[in-house]
Amino acid sequence: MPLASYQTSVPVIVDDAKCIADKGCTVCVDVCPLDVLRISDMTNKAYMAYDECWYCMPCEADCPTGAVTVNIPYLLR
Amino acid sequence: MALDQIVDGLSEVSCDVLVIGGGTAGPMAALKAKLKNPKANVVLLEKANVKRSGAISMGMDGLNNAVIPGYATPEQYTKEITIANDGIVDQKAVYKYAQNCFEIIEELDSFGIRFLKNENGDYAVKKVHHIGTYVLPMPNGETVKKALYRQLRRARILISNRYMATRLLKSSDGRIAGAISVNTRTAEMLVIKAKAVILCMGAAGRLGLPTSGYMFGTYENAANSGDGYAMAYHAGAALANLECFQINPLIKDYNGPACAYVAGPFGAYTANNEGSRFIECDYWSGQMMLEFYNELLSGKGPVFLQLKHLHPDTISEIESTLHKVERPTRGLFQQGRGVNYRSESIEMHISEIGFCSGHSASGVFVDDNARTTVPGLYAAGDMASVPHNYMLGAFTNGSVAGIDAMEFADSHDFAEFDAADVAIERDRVMAPTAREDGIPPNQIEYKTRRLVNDYLQPPKVTRKYELGMRRLAEAREDMQERMIARNAHELLRALEVQSIMDCADMAAHASLYREESRWGLYHWRTDFPEKDNENWFCHTLLSKRDGKMTSEKRAVEPYVVPITDDEKDLYDKQRIRASA
Numbered sequence A: 001m002p003l004a005s006y007q008t009s010v011p012v013i014v015d016d017a018k019c020i021a022d023k024g025c026t027v028c029v030d031v032c033p034l035d036v037l038r039i040s041d042m043t044n045k046a047y048m049a050y051d052e053c054w055y056c057m058p059c060e061a062d063c064p065t066g067a068v069t070v071n072i073p074y075l076l077r
Numbered sequence B: 001m002a003l004d005q006i007v008d009g010l011s012e013v014s015c016d017v018l019v020i021g022g023g024t025a026g027p028m029a030a031l032k033a034k035l036k037n038p039k040a041n042v043v044l045l046e047k048a049n050v051k052r053s054g055a056i057s058m059g060m061d062g063l064n065n066a067v068i069p070g071y072a073t074p075e076q077y078t079k080e081i082t083i084a085n086d087g088i089v090d091q092k093a094v095y096k097y098a099q100n101c102f103e104i105i106e107e108l109d110s111f112g113i114r115f116l117k118n119e120n121g122d123y124a125v126k127k128v129h130h131i132g133t134y135v136l137p138m139p140n141g142e143t144v145k146k147a148l149y150r151q152l153r154r155a156r157i158l159i160s161n162r163y164m165a166t167r168l169l170k171s172s173d174g175r176i177a178g179a180i181s182v183n184t185r186t187a188e189m190l191v192i193k194a195k196a197v198i199l200c201m202g203a204a205g206r207l208g209l210p211t212s213g214y215m216f217g218t219y220e221n222a223a224n225s226g227d228g229y230a231m232a233y234h235a236g237a238a239l240a241n242l243e244c245f246q247i248n249p250l251i252k253d254y255n256g257p258a259c260a261y262v263a264g265p266f267g268a269y270t271a272n273n274e275g276s277r278f279i280e281c282d283y284w285s286g287q288m289m290l291e292f293y294n295e296l297l298s299g300k301g302p303v304f305l306q307l308k309h310l311h312p313d314t315i316s317e318i319e320s321t322l323h324k325v326e327r328p329t330r331g332l333f334q335q336g337r338g339v340n341y342r343s344e345s346i347e348m349h350i351s352e353i354g355f356c357s358g359h360s361a362s363g364v365f366v367d368d369n370a371r372t373t374v375p376g377l378y379a380a381g382d383m384a385s386v387p388h389n390y391m392l393g394a395f396t397n398g399s400v401a402g403i404d405a406m407e408f409a410d411s412h413d414f415a416e417f418d419a420a421d422v423a424i425e426r427d428r429v430m431a432p433t434a435r436e437d438g439i440p441p442n443q444i445e446y447k448t449r450r451l452v453n454d455y456l457q458p459p460k461v462t463r464k465y466e467l468g469m470r471r472l473a474e475a476r477e478d479m480q481e482r483m484i485a486r487n488a489h490e491l492l493r494a495l496e497v498q499s500i501m502d503c504a505d506m507a508a509h510a511s512l513y514r515e516e517s518r519w520g521l522y523h524w525r526t527d528f529p530e531k532d533n534e535n536w537f538c539h540t541l542l543s544k545r546d547g548k549m550t551s552e553k554r555a556v557e558p559y560v561v562p563i564t565d566d567e568k569d570l571y572d573k574q575r576i577r578a579s580a
Helices: A026-030 A060-061 B025-036 B075-084 B091-110 B143-155 B227-234 B260-266 B286-297 B312-323 B330-336 B392-410 B419-434 B441-456 B462-482 B488-513
Strands: A012-014 A035-041 A046-047 A068-070 B010-020 B042-045 B158-160 B164-172 B177-182 B191-198 B249-251 B269-271 B303-306 B346-350 B375-380 B538-545 B548-555
Touching: A012 A046, A026 A035, A026 A060, A026 B143, A060 A068, A060 B042, A068 B260, B010 B025, B010 B392, B025 B042, B025 B143, B025 B191, B025 B392, B075 B091, B091 B392, B158 B419, B164 B191, B164 B419, B164 B548, B177 B419, B191 B227, B191 B392, B191 B419, B227 B375, B227 B462, B227 B488, B227 B538, B249 B286, B249 B312, B260 B286, B260 B312, B286 B303, B286 B346, B312 B330, B375 B392, B419 B488, B441 B462, B488 B538, B488 B548
Parallel strands: B010 B042, B010 B191, B042 B158, B191 B375
Antiparallel strands: A012 A068, A035 A046, B164 B177, B177 B191, B249 B346, B269 B303, B303 B346, B538 B548
């Protein structure tokens, strides 16, 4: 049975200019309770890989450079 | 190697005490076990990361059930919880909690977690419950997890993050022997032999589907998918009163608390569309939830949390807590909708169903030493059956579990398990990765949880339940035969769906077994609308026997604190009567 990919606008956004994942930082990826953030192979910056967010905030609160912003997921905004 | 790529691997380690779940109860259990015997090995296994996992990921705004000398007594608290839980309480465990919790508050205070004090330096406790005064605000509640983490590091607890426990191991004589787990980023499996195991895996909070339709917009931390309930079930442990669901009054769509416990003591209250109060007391009981539900459907809804009558400074104080601790995105949500608490009330709704003893009474059965019915297996926190025990209950009973489990480990050697059990579990865990084609876990999860809403949500109708169980059985077949996982992250979700499915089956089975109505909305059966104390003044215990789900009655232990006849139904009189 073929699978389709399903488009969603993700709640967590990362400012690439501030993100220091390319220097080895993984704080946001480490703290996320749902494990939905990853470091991109292409940009070496953090991004939300899975739209499975509890909008709980550790990624934003613990980011050392203020690069992460948590928005309310669109469906419940 | 890229994260999430599936790696074939199986290794084995051993420890004296294994604590599964690093949220609230787990860190305290691990700490107390290690302090009891500093030479022993204590492992804390966590599906996410102990730094920010569990229900208190971003801290907590206060203690909801603090029994503080001068404000409340253990006897009074035990009485209150007995009445709030419709009498179905083994008081020994509640009384023990009430006696021990002040010591835990002082210990948390020594960790650097501050509680609100008045000008005399006494704890400034607030009244929210029907009878007594137990709510203690935490002005720096956002520091809870960091403070706990420091203690774990200091005590040299071995922490294993990103390992999801999937099944418990037992010896042929029924004693606990350890657990099987899987790395959530590589799918490598890890067997942990242990002399005692403590389950602190939180609520079953991803059971019903939030009305927003966003699967992870749950009341509970969405990582709490009921894995502990499922594991205890498959290990043959008894689960108590699962039909006493958790349903909470929450900010509509946001699906987090508003929160009456924070705002109530300042003068906020729950009101209907006419601006009138309709419930006597904002404490979350099943009886209160029934009135809330009735009001929503009566034409007098929506229901609101009313704040706008308060002084602007008071509202600012409430905001500073609501928007900083526990669910800090509450402020962002209200801002997005242009809601200002000074001019507008907060629209409320009721949550999806779940299991959680932290708020109601549905949990793995434990006695006053946190022991389950399986020797060497313990449970604490939201998933253990001590009712209404909230965060402070998780800390206090986690402490009890840690100490007792280490005593057990000190007097027992490792139990032997059958290697075949590991092989069977490995096949079960990895099955979705072996399929080339099939249904992804998110679709099976959505369908299962949608069925939970359609058929299992109260009011509970026997005919609906029978249909719901048929539909769930079909979804289970799809899950077992056709579910696919294409990477380790998807395998994590696939394993969680299996916990959710087990919890849905248990919710249905337990609800059909108790042929009466009790706990207000939590167990409102339209075919048995009355409370039947003659036949059902008892616990129900659900367990797996010979591979089959079974339920039985268990007598309520004789009360330690007597309840008089005129006190018994205090929580039944929640609705405010119109005065002539």
